[in-house]
Amino acid sequence: MAATALRILGIVIGVLVALAAIAVALVVFVLDWNWLRGPLGERATAALGRGVAIQGPLRVQWGRITSIHAEAVRVGNPRWARQPDMARFD
Secondary structure, X not given: OXXXXXXXXXXXXXXXXXXXXXXXXXXXXXXXHHXXXXXXXXXXXXXXXXXXXEOOXXXXXXXXXXXXXEOOEEEEOOOOOOOOEEEEEX
């Protein structure tokens, strides 16, 4: 009786772990990463002390080495500068 209960408990835990792994995989590989443009720009703005905006698409390529690609990134100049942008990256 106890062995049967342990077997059922093991199966239930195994199914739950498998479902969690599938959910994580779906989020990681299907997620539209563009919603992170605003928060990433805000963090970069706070770190640099000048405005940073990611205006183009944001892509994440998963692999042994994961890479993040951002297009149309703008880094602002300080207020006293003549040009509004210190750098623009397409």
